[in-house]
Amino acid sequence: xxxxxxxxxxxxxxxxxxxxxxxxxxxxxxxxxxxxxxxxxxxxxxxxxxxxxxxxxxxxxxxxxxxxxxxxxxxxxxxxxxxxxxxxxxxxxxxxxxxxxxxxxxxxxxxxxxxxxxxxxxxxxxxxxxxxxxxxxxxxxxxxxxxxxxxxxxxxxxxxxxxxxxxxxxxxxxxxxxxxxxxxxxxxxxxxxxxxxxxxxxxxxxxxxxxxxxxxxxxxxxxxxxxxxxxxxxxxxxxxxxxxxxxxxxxxxxxxxxxxxxxxxxxxxxxxxxxxxxxxxxxxxxxxxxxxxxxxxxxxxxxxxxxxxxxxxxxxxxxxxxxxxxxxxxxxxxxxxxxxxxxxxxxxxxxxxxxxxxxxxxxxxxxxxxxxxxxxxxxxxxxxxxxxxxxxxxxxxxxxxxxxxxxxxxxxxxxxxxxxxxxxxxxxxxxxxxxxxxxxxxxxxxxxxxxxxxx
Numbered sequence: 001x002x003x004x005x006x007x008x009x010x011x012x013x014x015x016x017x018x019x020x021x022x023x024x025x026x027x028x029x030x031x032x033x034x035x036x037x038x039x040x041x042x043x044x045x046x047x048x049x050x051x052x053x054x055x056x057x058x059x060x061x062x063x064x065x066x067x068x069x070x071x072x073x074x075x076x077x078x079x080x081x082x083x084x085x086x087x088x089x090x091x092x093x094x095x096x097x098x099x100x101x102x103x104x105x106x107x108x109x110x111x112x113x114x115x116x117x118x119x120x121x122x123x124x125x126x127x128x129x130x131x132x133x134x135x136x137x138x139x140x141x142x143x144x145x146x147x148x149x150x151x152x153x154x155x156x157x158x159x160x161x162x163x164x165x166x167x168x169x170x171x172x173x174x175x176x177x178x179x180x181x182x183x184x185x186x187x188x189x190x191x192x193x194x195x196x197x198x199x200x201x202x203x204x205x206x207x208x209x210x211x212x213x214x215x216x217x218x219x220x221x222x223x224x225x226x227x228x229x230x231x232x233x234x235x236x237x238x239x240x241x242x243x244x245x246x247x248x249x250x251x252x253x254x255x256x257x258x259x260x261x262x263x264x265x266x267x268x269x270x271x272x273x274x275x276x277x278x279x280x281x282x283x284x285x286x287x288x289x290x291x292x293x294x295x296x297x298x299x300x301x302x303x304x305x306x307x308x309x310x311x312x313x314x315x316x317x318x319x320x321x322x323x324x325x326x327x328x329x330x331x332x333x334x335x336x337x338x339x340x341x342x343x344x345x346x347x348x349x350x351x352x353x354x355x356x357x358x359x360x361x362x363x364x365x366x367x368x369x370x371x372x373x374x375x376x377x378x379x380x381x382x383x384x385x386x387x388x389x390x391x392x393x394x395x396x397x398x399x400x401x402x403x404x405x406x407x408x409x410x411x412x413x414x415x416x417x418x419x420x421x422x423x424x425x426x427x428x429x430x431x432x433x434x435x436x437x438x439x440x441x442x443x444x445x446x447x448x449x450x451x452x453x454x455x
Contacts, residue, residue: 003103004195006093009049012105015093016042019101028086028107029118030059031431032307033358035231037104045105049090052110054083060109060116060427063434071430074113074423085111092224097193098235106224115423118360122223125364125419129371134265134273136367137347138222141213142229142355143204143257145250146183147243154243162250164208165242169254171205183240187212190236196225206254216262219363226259226359248306248354249313256314256321257355261363262339263370264347265290275346281329281383282340291327291336291348292380293373294366295397298325298335298352300413301365302399303406303432305353309439312402314354317389322351324393326384333388335399352399361428368419403439407432 001015016024024045027037036059040048047053061075062068069076092106109117129136146165147154154162165183166176177184184201191198191214200213212233214225230246237244249256265273265286276284283291306312314321320332327336337349348370353362372378384391400406407429410416417425 003093003095007091009088009090012049012090012093013046015103016046021101021103023102025096025099025102025104026053026086026088026107027104028055028059028109029227029358029360031116031118031358031361031428032064033118033227033230033360034064035227045088048086049088052085052087053107055086055107055109056081057084057113060084060113063431063438067438069431069434071434072427073430074116074427084109084113094194094228097190098232098239115421116427118358118364119220119223121420121424122220122360122364122367124421125367125371126219128419129265129367132371132374133268134371136219137216137264137266138219138363139199139214139216139262140222140226140359140363141200141211141258141260141262142226142246143209143211143255143259144230144233144355145206145245145247145257146208146210146237147245148208149243150241151238151243162208164206166203167207169205169207170203173203176203177201183237183242186236186240187233190232191229194228194232196229204255209254209257219263219367223359223363230355230359246355248308248311248356252313255319258314258321258351259353259355259357259359259362261350261353261359261366262347263350263363263366272343272346274348275341275343281338282346283329283338286374287338287346287348288380289374289377290370291338291373292378293371293376294336294348294350294369295325295327295373295380296378297369297372297413297415299396299399300409300416301369302352303403303410303429304361304365305350305357306403306406307358307361307432307435308354308356309403309435311354311356315352315399315401321354322399323389324391324399325397326388326391326393327380328384328388331384331388333386334384338383364420365416368416372415372419402436403432404436407436 023039027035057075058081086107094104096102108120148165149163199215204211234244267273274287322335326334328334329338335352350366411429
């Protein structure tokens with residue numbers, strides 16, 4: 001049996017027996033979209049298939065540097081860092097072609113910390129969508145940097161003077177992708193073997209910057225593919241002595257790195273609920289209200305699309321990233337790009353998320369906002385034509401300009417508390433406040449160069 005055909009626990013048992021697997025890799029995604037995992041023995045894993053397994057809840061209680069939060073309520077020393085309960089998801093089974101005869105299974109947190117689990121959060125939003133008669137579809141595309149040197153080398157120089165895989169701005173370059181075939185072909189083949197094929201893969205406008213568009217899938221699978229793509233693109237690069245970075249902005253002179261989300265809704269008949277050929281731009285009433293909800297609530301969900309200090313370096317005018325909650329028809333200067341197409345391709349591109357966001361959280365919050373718009377028939381503003389960067393957006397359309405501000409806006413959101421839950425909103429906002437506090441403790445090179453002598 002092939003890994004991608006596994007649907008049930010019995011299928012998984014059959015696969016393990018057929019391959020005589022001694023170890024199985026399991027993993028789950030944390031708040032920051034980082035996969036935590038381990039190898040499990042065959043017997044332990046088979047037991048976990050029925051009853052789940054324990055995983056220290058510290059994975060939701062520390063930051064990306066494994067430093068413990070001091071401001072969260074559901075995890076921390078006061079809770080003793082007990083085990084969180086994790087259920088295995090049989091249908092998440094994937095091949096791991098970079099490891100001999102190995103498979104990967106994802107898990108979801110259940111029980112006490114279920115409200116914090118990113119994958120579970122998206123699944124609950126999707127259930128509400130189903131109750132409204134919709135099945136969300138999504139495709140996620142990433143811009144990311146490939147450095148032609150190891151992470152050890154980069155770390156030794158504090159990530160200064162990075163040597164990209166290719167020089168200069170050379171968007172869509174056939175020269176670059178024909179020269180650097182080891183990485184290009186390696187990643188294409190890896191994605192195919194892991195059943196997350198790429199629809200497009202090309203050179204972006206910046207040294208070493210690439211863009212990969214993952215295929216359109218049902219929303220939960222699309223988020224799975226996106227999260228796994230980020231993880232295993234890094235694995236492949238490091239096995240080649242290279243490094244991938246999904247930082248939102250790695251250099252002040254170059255465009256940032258987006259994690260754009262394309263989304264549509266299928267109705268009960270399997271048709272695209274966004275498509276109405278009788279309307280301008282083929283934009284249906286449902287699509288219009290989806291845009292209206294996402295536009296209205298975008299400031300409240302900014303922290304889920306821009307979750308790091310560095311995220312806000314990307315959100316500046318003229319660098320292909322949005323600066324306010326505006327929309328337009330096939331317009332890349334605004335946050336929401338309505339893309340006219342057929343019954344198959346009509347969709348909205350949500351351009352606020354950076355490559356650094358957790359795809360489960362960015363997609364869940366976008367769907368929640370859009371579905372809220374449909375429920376309440378929220379009308380969007382007039383579509384923007386021309387250069388959206390030149391417009392002075394009204395106050396209600398301006399996005400938070402810092403991670404701290406974004407966290408406060410999320411905390412105050414009644415709608416997001418309804419859709420995402422109090423536990424999640426309070427915990428996630430606290431983790432972003434922690435990140436801002438950590439940043440404020442440090443003195444940057446910019447400050448030293450600017451102030452040390454002259455001030």
